[in-house]
Amino acid sequence: MRKRKLTDWGLKGWLYLLPAILFLGFFMVYPLLDVFIYSFEEGYNSASQTYYGVGWYNYSYILHDPYFLQAVKNTFILVMITVPLSTGIALLISVALSSIKTLRELFQTIYFLPYVTNTLAVGLVFMILFQKTAYTDGLVNLFINWFGGSSVDFIDGPYSAKMFVLCFYTIWVVMPFKILILTSALSSVNQVYYNAARVDGTSKIRTFMRITLPMISPMIFYLVITGFIGAFKAYSDAVALFGTNLNAAEMNTIVGYVYDMLYGDSGGYPSYASAAAIILFSIVLTITCINLLMSQKKVHY
């Protein structure tokens, strides 16, 4: 029998891959697996590193926890409202931006400002706009009063008012990036298609629906997917507006719940946190798969 050389096993190839495998394995695969394992360890104690048994208890606990259910509900409302709205509005603004010539750069800069502004600083501005204190009702309430409405407490008031502020804030924060991507996508559509459409007497709306939209559809799709993922992972926005005690404010998100379970006042439960994280992971995975399936007919590469 022939003597096997090192290369026969592909060892040389594996050697080349080793740095990447080590790196990815250590920082990506291992943590994911670890979280998965944690989520099944019942009564895990991080100090003594012990647990009682293995099973579905952690999942059962958080699925019966009203705070978690509230967080799931909040997250879903946030996602379903902000992703379509922000993408739609960003598209409108980008189309408007690319159809004007004068002051375009000025407007582009203005629209891009929120992107380079710190989340908490923006949160402060929103507080000023919306918060009702002993001294003032806030700028927005001033307008509402002007038009004959009565003041609403957006920060400590009814659920719908708080959700409105959170959605408004999220849309405002994610918009600049979307506008940036969409304006560049719009400008990359070859002018010759518009000329061809013009010669054929195509109306503006039809040109947009039948030519512009399909041509920038890959970019829109990219924005929707990343928008969904980003919105599902929302946390800092809620903190910026409503402070760290989100459960009390009924404004917690899934990621916020995970954080609270780890480090919050009621924290110290990595197993519950892991279970919540795995549930979030499967939700995002499912939504992304649905997106991919739906996009196959609508997106033209």
Next chain:
Amino acid sequence: MEVILRNLTKRFPSRDRKKREDVIAVDDFNFQIPDGRLIGLLGPSGCGKSTTLNLISGLLKPTSGRIFFGEDDVTDLPPENRGIGLVFQNYALYPHLTVRQNILFPLQNLKGKDKLSKSEMLSKANEAAKLVQIDDLMDRKPAELSGGQQQRVAIARALVKMPRVLLLDEPLSNLDARLRLQTREEIRRIQRKTGITTIFVTHDQEEAMSISDMIVVMKDGVVQQIGKPQEVYDNPENMFVARFLGTPPINLFVGQVKDNQLYIGKDAVLRLKGIGNQEVLVGIRPEGFILQEDGPLCCTLSGVEVMGRDTSVVSQNEASLNQTIRAIVGTEHLVMETKVRFALKPHKVFLFNRETEKRIDFEVEA
């Protein structure tokens, strides 16, 4: 449909701020294009031929001058109301639509009394597709077609709404040599069959000569000559036209007329009538040379090239403005020596003024 261009002028503001002068892309273009003809707009790049086409299509507005389609003044009409079909240089087929959807697209835009039913649209699209012989490719996307097929789809899309005028911008420039020959015959065939007045832009003189009923030669925005291809070739009005038409290109010499004799260098090559003594430029078509042992024009031989049916004798002469002189001759009796002597065919010889480069007429003394 007759197309009439009257004093058509287009200026573009100069990009260079120091130079305030406008760029004149088309300068005072006058032309009456007869109905149902195939017209070639011909010229080197940057001569304003595409601008002219865009003015006719309405994608550009003229600085001054009027455009008429028959009786109608269309100068101020937007492109969609002019009833034109335009085939773009890179075809501009919508990549996300199938061939059928591409051809249907202009029909679906029709509104009001022109609106067609679904089945009418489909039958019109099929008709147009049949005309350009792509009816078996209707469900493909443009990316799945060859260049020639894309070209046909673009023509079908332009023809489907039965335009009054069909405009083609460099229709063959994206095709390989063989396909180009085939497609230009195709364009000719389609134009004949539909009888639509067609204007196409090209920088390839051979292309324009081969299929056009008339050609318009342009240079720097100014029309140089308009006429039937063969007439323009046989009777160029100036040196630019003479040089631009014909492959191999015309041979140019410095020469002079003295005592009714045309001299190239020291050789007296032709006896002329009705022309005073002057310095001239002499253009001789490659087919205007006859190999003759006692011919008057003496040149230094540098080689003989046989290309298929043509044999060209390549030679040099001190008076020549081209590096080499190319003469296309019959293949018979080729004697290789260091010197060759030519006689000239008088109707293939043109004289031009040295300053203005305008053609100088002359008669040949028998």
